[in-house]
Amino acid sequence: MKQLILLAVFFSGSAAIAQHSKDQELSLGRIKTSVSYLADDKLEGRRTGTAGEKLAAEYITGQFKKAGLTALGTNKTYLQPFPVKNDSGRTGHNVIGYIDNKAAHTIVLGAHYDHLGYGEDKNSMYRGEGKQIHNGADDNASGTSALIELGYWLKKSDLKKYNYILVAFSGEELGLFGSKYFADNSPLPLTSINYMINMDMVGRLNDSTHSMSVGGFGTSPAWSELISRDDKSFKIKIDSSGTGPSDHTSFYLKDIPVLFFFTGTHTDYHKPGDDADKINYNGMLHIIGYIKNLLTATNNKDKIAFTKTREVHTGMRSSFKVTLGVMLDYTFAGPGIYVDVATEDRPAAKAGVEAKDIIVQLGEYPLEDVQAYMKALSKFEKGQTTNIKVKRGDKELLLPVTF
Numbered sequence: 001m002k003q004l005i006l007l008a009v010f011f012s013g014s015a016a017i018a019q020h021s022k023d024q025e026l027s028l029g030r031i032k033t034s035v036s037y038l039a040d041d042k043l044e045g046r047r048t049g050t051a052g053e054k055l056a057a058e059y060i061t062g063q064f065k066k067a068g069l070t071a072l073g074t075n076k077t078y079l080q081p082f083p084v085k086n087d088s089g090r091t092g093h094n095v096i097g098y099i100d101n102k103a104a105h106t107i108v109l110g111a112h113y114d115h116l117g118y119g120e121d122k123n124s125m126y127r128g129e130g131k132q133i134h135n136g137a138d139d140n141a142s143g144t145s146a147l148i149e150l151g152y153w154l155k156k157s158d159l160k161k162y163n164y165i166l167v168a169f170s171g172e173e174l175g176l177f178g179s180k181y182f183a184d185n186s187p188l189p190l191t192s193i194n195y196m197i198n199m200d201m202v203g204r205l206n207d208s209t210h211s212m213s214v215g216g217f218g219t220s221p222a223w224s225e226l227i228s229r230d231d232k233s234f235k236i237k238i239d240s241s242g243t244g245p246s247d248h249t250s251f252y253l254k255d256i257p258v259l260f261f262f263t264g265t266h267t268d269y270h271k272p273g274d275d276a277d278k279i280n281y282n283g284m285l286h287i288i289g290y291i292k293n294l295l296t297a298t299n300n301k302d303k304i305a306f307t308k309t310r311e312v313h314t315g316m317r318s319s320f321k322v323t324l325g326v327m328l329d330y331t332f333a334g335p336g337i338y339v340d341v342a343t344e345d346r347p348a349a350k351a352g353v354e355a356k357d358i359i360v361q362l363g364e365y366p367l368e369d370v371q372a373y374m375k376a377l378s379k380f381e382k383g384q385t386t387n388i389k390v391k392r393g394d395k396e397l398l399l400p401v402t403f
């Protein structure tokens with residue numbers, strides 16, 4: 001009898017393992033299919049507002065439907081169109097799926113699916129001859145594929161304490177346009193959002209270091225309980241800040257706790273060489289497993305608290321000697337640059353610059369837009385003092401600033 005029970009346990013155990021590995025195989029297959037499709041030349045680098053973006057949005061919509069997610073975009077569709085300001089007539093499309101568990105609060109999972117096209121928007125790092133498709137396999141077909149995979153899993157799971165919004169943003173490469181629009185036009189009240197997880201470039205996990213960045217750690221006291229610094233399977237690089245060069249920033253600025261998963265930059269970043277054959281698919285599966293555990297853990301917790309963080313202004317693209325220490329609203333059409341956040345103890349804040357100010361001149365340089373600001377910044381040295389001209393409501397202020 002005892003032997004029979006042992007056998008039964010053994011078989012059920014190995015059946016569970018077999019099922020688990022079968023599920024893993026299925027996931028792996030789906031992730032590979034999604035990354036290869038999204039990074040295919042046919043989608044021409046998925047630039048916001050193009051036919052390539054449309055093909056990608058159709059694919060994501062199809063996957064959300066297949067996973068059993070309902071539509072939460074505009075007019076009961078999966079799409080949320082948004083204008084690309086200072087580029088008249090150009091429209092981007094967020095893709096929004098929903099798992100309605102009839103709960104009071106909702107968790108948002110997000111990833112941008114747009115990329116650079118042929119590098120027309122001056123955000124390519126490619127310096128070679130001729131126009132080339134920037135396939136964006138890691139940036140961010142990987143995050144988008146992980147999002148789709150989590151949709152399949154969540155819908156089948158018994159995690160019912162929260163509803164789940166899964167949103168694939170567009171317009172990220174232009175300056176977080178899609179996520180900013182979503183945060184300003186959220187289909188559910190922002191106060192009902194528990195937290196937001198952003199996945200941007202999760203496709204290049206280094207197999208020897210297993211190092212993964214987790215941003216937003218300081219945006220809720222709950223994260224220090226849920227994310228261990230000495231995780232067994234990952235070398236976790238903690239970044240406390242709620243802001244950074246990706247879509248979680250738009251939610252953090254609405255006082256929503258965020259987490260940002262990122263496997264690091266690489267030599268193909270924002271170049272045509274960011275292709276599907278360089279993706280670490282098993283690494284992606286691992287990261288998705290980590291996020292599944294996190295979602296399972298928060299399913300036993302009440303809504304988590306929000307904490308403000310110190311902003312660090314690292315941009316993958318910033319290589320300046322000095323900065324003002326401001327977070328900008330990249331969707332502002334100008335003239336001038338619109339300050340979202342003036343970080344404490346940084347040059348601008350010390351000079352008296354405040355959030356919602358519009359900086360129109362730096363020293364002798366008028367600031368038409370962000371490009372003009374970047375250009376002007378490169379003219380200054382550490383320790384130098386100059387004047388900032390700021391528009392605040394109908395007033396114009398001249399403030400001395402020291403870098």
Ligand SMILES: [Zn+2]
Binds near residue numbers: 112139140246
């Ligand atoms: Zn990206």
